[in-house]
Amino acid sequence: MSRAFSPKVVTANDLLTGEVVYLAADGRWSPRHADAELLTDEAEAELRLIEASAQEDRVVGVYLADARPGPRGPEPVHFRETFRTRGPSNYPHGKQAEGIPQT
Amino acid sequence: MYRYSEFDHAFLAERNRQFRAQVERRLSGALTEEEFRPLRLMNGLYLQLHAYMLRVAIPYGTLSSAQMRRLADIAERWDKGYGHFTTRQNIQFNWPKLRDVPDILDALAEVGLHAIQTSGNTIRNVTADHFAGAAADEIADPRPYAELLRQWSTDHPEFQFLPRKFKIAITGSPNDRAVTRAHDIGLRMVRNAAGETGFEVIVGGGLGRTPMIGKVIRDFLPAADLLPYVEAILAVYNMLGRRDNKYKARIKITVHEEGIDRIRSLVEEEFATIRPRYDGSDQVLLAEIQQSFAPPAFVAKPVAAEEEARRDPVYRAWAETNLTAHRRPDHAIVTVSLKAHGATPGDATAAQMRVLADLADDYGYGELRISHEQNVILPHVARADLPALHARLLKAGLGTANIGLASDIIACPGMDYCALATARSIPVAQELALRLDALKLEHAVGPLKIKISGCINACGHHHVGHIGILGLDRAGVENYQITLGGDATETAAIGERAGPGFAYDEIVPAIERLILAYLDLRQGPEETFLMAYRRLGAEPFKAALYAREGERDAA
Structure with a gap:
């Protein structure tokens, strides 16, 4: 028996700006983690990863990151992913400066 | 230049x-x-x-x-x-x-700058003593050799796909400020019995996952043999270096696995083949390069006014920490701290960069240096100009008097920027520096090197910090390991792990306990943290780090 699959989101960086983006259910790339599609099925997650990785004209560095459901949409689980939703801690740069909600 | x-x-x-x-x-x-x-x-x-x-x-x-x-x-x-x-x-x-x-x-x-070979399995930027060409203790300026190595290694067809990246550091001084013993090749300028200048060649040092102090492969290499000998080392490494395992691919592992004696004999064999192919044109080029590193036309100025200025305690504190002896007694080397308490170590704003450029033009013959300790150096300043320079630095937020002290912290970008990081470094450095400033202790503590890395790749040189801090991911939480007794100089040593790591909000108080313990343990202000550690060993410092609340209060 394999372990239970923990839910995932597909995330990447924007090709032109490098900004962190998330794959939404309608196939759009959003800068907001909460817009991401929460993938609860392993096979579905793998499929979405393959599809997303093919979008080389939009994104780079596509991968699956652990996430969990939250009141406004998926939320990150690991602190690294939390940092990616907002930007660095030493300056108000990145998403936190652009009024993008952190989750 | x-x-x-x-x-x-x-x-x-x-x-x-x-x-x-x-x-x-x-x-x-x-x-x-x-x-x-x-x-x-x-x-x-x-x-x-x-x-x-x-x-x-x-x-x-x-x-x-x-x-x-x-x-x-x-x-x-x-x-x-x-x-x-x-x-x-x-x-x-x-x-x-x-x-x-x-x-x-x-x-x-x-303006003659580039980003070539700042990544990849190539020979990276050749680093040097940041006081090169100015230091009082220097045999000769090592930068012409560094420039020769840069030209030789840039786009060198044989060395674009090495087993792993390759870092060379060079110093012209017996006091090693370039961390030569923690590089793939370290070059220390020395003189032989006949008074000729050459290099002690060190190979196989490095930090990262498997920290190693480099080993001497040649006690004395005549300066004219530098390129063929370095080429021989690279050629041997290119053949023997492990390409099967990224974590065993650096030359430090090759040297460790093969043994320095075998590597030495292979390099000497290769060198014997390569040396005759050098027809002297490298020496012609070196001579040309050396001309462009001629010292500036120093202007002699009286020093009395600067001595007078030391009555001002703010100036005096800065002069005592941020100045280093220049080879001319009427000049000084100025280290400008990019470590204002609470700021990001190594960061400079565009405005600060322009101030530094202006100051270099007004007082420093147009020259600047960047140190591996993430500060900016004005290598040649007439002592008479120091008070005026200091006043302008203060105005630009660049007058922090903490060089070599506890808040002069090295920190890698860590997980605030770096994709490889396992934890943050910058906010730890910021909070630690703010705490040290609040305690008003660091001048009493004296020389103390704290170095922070946000992952085992050790860009923050934590292994060679007197106090090293390594940020890790322990089961999804940031955790910080402390190493003690590291040394980046000519007496290089890898720090020893103190024990279990500390959580993000525990690491600054832990370092504070260490520093306070040192003040209790030292024999006097002349015994530095590192000296005290070497005299006493790790135990009393571990006791301070890991003492439980009750015991600490009772102590």
Whole structure:
């Protein structure tokens, strides 16, 4: 028996700006983690990863990151992913400066 | 300073033209990311956590005022108004956009700067003593040799696909400020019994996952044999270095596995083959390079006014920590701290870069240096000009008097920027420096090197910090391990792990306990932290770190 699959989101960086983006259910790339599609099925997650990785004209560095459901949409689980939703801690740069909600 | 020849300019322009076309092909879809990635890395462009990052080499840490101004322009025009100076004497821009990078590279090329070989399994930026050409304790300026190595290694066809990256450091002083024993090759200028200048060649040092102090492969290498001998080392490594395992691919592992004696005999054999192929043209080139490193036309000025200025306690505190003896008694080497308490170590705003460039022009013969300790140096300042210089530094927020003290912390970008990091470094450094400032203790504590890395790759040199801090991910939580007794100088040593790590909010109080324990343990102010550690061993420091609440209160 394999372990239970923990839910995932597909995330990447924007090709032109490098900004962190998330794959939404309608196939759009959003800068907001909460817009991401929460993938609860392993096979579905793998499929979405393959599809997303093919979008080389939009994104780079596509991968699956652990996430969990939250009141406004998926939320990150690991602190690294939390940092990616907002930007660095030493300056108000990145998403936190652009009024993008952190989750 | 070395000035680019027509060949250099043409080479860079062509290289940048190629990269511009590569970016266009990536954007048009003609190149896949897999194809493009090695091309962008060859030109210093990384993808980090929140954005791209461009790493620009500052060869042997030397910058002209014009180059510094150009870095300021780039920070302002294409980035977020600042740059980050690194432990390898590079500058990193954290927010460039892909389309802008070819323009940035062209802007750099105009002032003789580039990002070539700041990534990849190549010979990286050759680093040097940041006081080179100015230090009172120097045998000779090592930078002409560093420039020779830079020209030789740039685009060297044999060494573009080494088993792993390769870092060379060089110093002309017996007091090692270039961490030569923690590099793939370390070069220490020495004199032999006949008084001739040569190099002690050290090989197989390095930090990272498997920290190692380099071993001496040649006690005395005649200076004229430098290129063929370094080439022989690289050739042996290129053949023997392990390509099967990334974590065992650095030359330190090759030296460790094969033994220094076997490596030495292989290198000598290779050297015997290579040496006759050198027809002397490298020495002709070296002689030309040496001319461009002629010292500036020093202006003699009386020093009495500077001595008088030391009555001002603010100036005096700064003069005592931030100045180093120059080879001319009427001059001084000024280290400008990029470690204001609470600021990001190594960061300078565009405005600060311009102030530094202006100060270099007004008081420092137009020269600047970047240290691996992430500070900026004005290598030649007449002592008479120091009070005026200090006043202008204070105004620009650059007058912090803490060089060599506990808040002069090295910190890698950590998980605030770096895609490889396992924990944050910068906020730990910021909070620690603020706490040290609040305690008003660091001048009493004296020389203390604290170095922080956000992962085992050790860009923050934590292994060679008197106190090293390593940020890790322990089951999804940031955790910080402490090492003690490391040393980056000619008496290099790898620090020993103190014990279990500390949580993010426990690490600053833990370091505070260590420092207070040292003050209790030392025999007097002349016994530094490192000396006390060497005398007493780790135990009393561990006791301070891991004492439980009750015991601490009782003590």
